[in-house]
Amino acid sequence: MATKNAFYAQSGGVTAVINASACGLIEAAREHKDVIGTVYAGRNGIIGALQEELIDTSHASDAAIAALRHTPAGAFGSCRYKLKGLEENKAQYERLIEVFEAHNIGYFFYNGGGDSQDTAHKVSQLGEKMGYPITCIGIPKTVDNDLPITDCCPGFGSVAKYVAVSTREAGLDVASMAETSTKVFVLEVMGRHAGWIAAAAGLASEQAGDPPHIILLPEVPLDEQRFLAQVKECVQTYGYCVVVVSEGVRNQQGQFLSDLGCVDAFGHKQLGGVAQVIAQKVKDAHGYKYHYAIADYLQRSARHIASKTDVDQAYALGRAALKLALEGRNAVMPTIVRTSDEPYRWEIGVADLGDVANIERKLPAEYIRPDGMGITEACRRYLQPLIQGEDYPPYRNGLPEYVRLEGHMAAKKLAPFPMK
Structure with missing residues (x-):
């Protein structure tokens, strides 16, 4: 088998464990130098490929690559940049193939969510048409836990633990x-459309009266009067009320309560501030003094309290992606397959990218309490194993010690590409 180089990119919102997948992939590639030459990483995700800004990871020591396993965020930079359909913007996909060919890249590993898996799928198709076959492997990643087929998504378990x-x-x-x-x-x-993260807060409640007393999910339109009545009952019964709310909660008319009136690079409505909206509704109805907090980036960057299960799975999926590529698989994504709840056991599976791309898995009805404001025991059984175990990073001077790669860039070989 002729030696080919590999291209790896991180996409979308980063997580506490996305670098663990990068670590698994790069370490596995270094074990197969007879087949995999240089692993290039896109500077700021897929934009790095379009602009031919390729980070040569071979300059990073084994120790630095190993340290990625306990380092949060995107070590190579990520982006929210959606490549449109092949017919709409064929030039961008052709540019990717041109860059891959110029740098002898035969493997494309895309670490992201549904939109990313769609891009990897399209690149695999176009490579064949252009006479430059490219092996495309998706690596799952999303704190929202909304990819289909895989039992869970790397990044979610650590957010779930942080929120709980x-x-x-x-x-x-x-x-x-x-x-x-x-x-x-x-x-x-x-949680824009799927309430997995908010549901995970329910793990904090182990007996009657434990917070959270109310969980508001995107899957359940807000019944304002019923919600306010529940808040009042909690305060009268327990003396206080803790509410956890997904950013994507909607009213009975299907409108986001926190729509900021703008969209992101993927065309998704920009959300934020629903906690204040909910708190003010409580204040107006009952006069209770309130406080609210927005977990925002803190929830997805909290590597200091990451779930060991999540770290292990993210790393394993990075290694599995390399294995699938070496086996000749194309347009696929390694997955987590749960084989047992108690004791919790899992193994690596595989899914076709065409079955994963642009499909959102929402919280199933059987995981939502009948009143729509909490989780069921079935949901608890699913969630509990995903937050198990601690995997602390090393500390120095009282703070976690994370790695920053120097980012040696490969020499450019092509003319600049105009970004739209």
């Missing part, structure tokens, strides 16, 4: 002050 821990700790704080101060605390978490 934060809910429990904040709940204790509010409870201790509720007699004379705050009665209601609202925590806003990510």
Whole structure:
């Protein structure tokens, strides 16, 4: 088998464990130098390929690559940049093939969510048509946990752990002050269309009265009067109320409560601030003193409290992606297959990219409490294993010590490409 180089890119919102997948892939590639030459990483994701800004990872020591496993965010830079359909913008896809051919790249590994898997699928198709076959392997990543087929998505388990821990700790704080101060605390978490992250907060509640008392999910349109009545009942019963709300909660008319009136690079509505909207509704209805918090980037970057299960799976999927490529597989994505809940066991599976791309998996009805404001035991059984175990990064001077790669760039061989 002739030696070919590989291209790896990180896409979309980063996570606490996306670099663990990069670590797994690059370490596995270094074990097969007879087949995989240089692993290039796109500077700022797929934009790096379009602009021919390729980071030569061979300049990074084995120790630096190993340190990626415990380093959050995107070590090579990520981006929200959606390549349109082949017919709409064929020039961009052709540019990718041109860059791959110029740098003898025969393997394309795209680490991202549904849009990214769609891009990898299209590149595999176009490579064949242009006479330059390219092996395209997706690596799953999304804190939203909304990719189909795979049992869970790397990045989600650590966010779930952070949100559950934060809910429990904040709940204790509010409870201790509720007699004379705050009665209601609202925590806003990510989740545009799928409520997996908000649902994970329910793990903090292990007995009656434990927070969160109410979980508001994108899958359930907000019944404002029923919600406000539930808040009042919680305050009267427990002295306080903790609410966890997904950013994508909608009203009965299907409108986002926190629509900011603009869209991101993928065409998604920009959301944010639903916690304040919910808190103000409570204040207006009941007069309770409130506090709210928006977890925002903190939830997805909190490597210091990452789930060991999540780290292990992210790393394993990076290695599995390389293995699939060497086996001659194309247009596929390694997945997590759950084989047992108790004890929790999992193995690596595989899915075709065409079956993954642009499909959102939402929280199933059987995971949502009948009143729509909490989770069921079935949901708890699914979620609980995903937050298990601690995998602390090394600390120095009281702070976690993360790696920053120097980013040696490969020499450009092509003319500049105009970005639209």
